[in-house]
Amino acid sequence: MAWVRNIGRRRVDLALAVTGLALFAFGSAELYVPLAPYGGEGPDLTAVPAGWMAVVTVLLAGLCLAVAVCTSYPRAAAVLAGACFTAQILTPVPPIAPVVPLLALAGACFGCVAVGGRHGPLVAGVSYFVAYGVQAVRTGNQDWVFIVFVALAVMGPAYAVRMRRAQAERLVALAAEREAAARADERLRVARELHDIVSHGVTVMVLQAGAAQAVLDSDARRASESLDAVQDVGRDVVTELRRLLVVLRGAEGGPERLPSLRHLDPLLSGVSVAGGRVDVTVNGDLDAVPAAVDVSGYRVLQEALTNAAKHAPGATVSVTVDVGRTDLRVRVVDDGPGAGRRNDGGGHGLTGISERAELFGGTAATGPRNGGGFEVSVELPLSAKSAASTPTKTGAPA
Template structure:
């Protein structure tokens, strides 16, 4: 939309330049072409001016035209120029009270300064207007302040209204830019969480399998090959998950079958089991009742919890409990690994990512060592549409 605003701005600048040229041409016609007086029997005899005064008035006409032409691009300079020319003409034989060009140029410049003249535009416009007209009426010995104030109100009132509308539009644009920046930041964080969930789990299992293959490479070639096959399988799954993420990022169409789900845990559990761990899963309730957005987030939470267990407690037994209640989904992951020296350094982002993901749904997440040995991760995700609204807007998953 920036190019649209640029085109509109250029058209406005061209319009004011054309108005300035037209006003200058009309002033030259007033000055050099014998025209009948605007009011019969009134008005100065322009033809009686000397050549020097005619040249001075021509320069002042150029100043008026330049002020009108620049009233949009340089409003404060334009109104000062119009006021100086108006004041200077007050000391010539042809006072600015009679020809139409001087007053019209001053009024247009004041309107532009008040409307688009920045923070001090109204003050500069008002001072230029009242000072120049005050000097002119004093020199002419005809102080018609009622007319001066009436014209000021008629011009500056609408100009100030335009100023307020422009300020409101600028605030709306700034707010839109701020919201867009926040949305982009949220999108980057979402992608970062997805990448962490996908890559961290797969790489952890692959490292453990590669380590197991290296340990038995000389003594048990068959076991080593099985471990390397598991590395290949997990790597292939990671690539598939990354491709799914790219599909979402590119906006390609795809149904919910493309998304990971708690109803399809075999690939996830196979990686942990291949790394030497034992996983027992208990499901209570109908997973078909779980909305897609909650289902995906529950899967990612479980994936990170299993990765956490495989990384810090390799070979431990992990118990997974998935309960679908009437109002929420509860996921509980418990392992019996050693407690000492485990996830207390806070150097990873897994548990933090779980908390952030759950907060999007208005749910709760807790994690920590159990009494004795082991570690527990407990998550509750509400199933209500109201609680899911922010997450649905972010993930784009259907409810």
């Protein structure tokens, strides 16, 4: 978009430069081509001394230069046009006789009001009224009605252009703010995905490796199973990370590779092999769950199991997934110690669960149970509005 604006700006500058040259050519013709006086008004230009004609020509060039740069240097152009217009009043060729000085002053003031920044209208008004005020006093023709009419005819449309430009700039700024917010939100989602992938995988791998070490001498078969599970989880983590990198690079991936509550075996096996027991109950039709809600439910369950495996190794975990008419409910309860349980690792696990629920307009409750153990309960609405966010290939709603 920047290069488009640059091209438009260059075209405007070129058009103004051509306009300035055309005005200079027309003004020179007014000065030097013998014509009858303007309806019997004004001086006979053929009788004006050559020195004064040279001065008037220089002032004409200044006026036309002001038109050529009225958008690049709007306030300076308005001041230059007003100064040249006022200076020409002191010559034998007043600026009201040739029409070009009048057009040039009006054009410079128009540009100053339209693009002259905060003080543009003030600079243009002062330049215009001072020049015409001196003209009125010098000639004795104090037709202020005409002067004000010309001012309104020029500066009124210019002010409308100024308002349109200001509105366009506000819209551009708003779009930039929204883009920045979207980028920040996307970074947060990617960070959450990385946390979910790495935290769960590494936690389970550490627990399995510890279990293998504990029984390495007494139960070689169980130790071998634990080490095999470490490899499986490691491969799953690498696959998830590759999937995330594919998305970040902009490549396409198939929707069938999305995490889903319909495929929980790899997620549950890590906790089971690490010494814990997981009982899963699914009520309802998971095929009726929108993809975005399904992925978020999977990530919630993944984080809850990671929390249980880390803080309550060997505990029995009960997982309940209920698909209702209006919402998806995921409940994870373990019988391990609940007191003092907090976010795992860097402190973003349980917080991430709450953020996912809020993203879909749902609710999340985490904390120790009265009878012992720890519970994570999440409700995610199934409505079209809540599920409108399309999941990315990593599983984060886009």
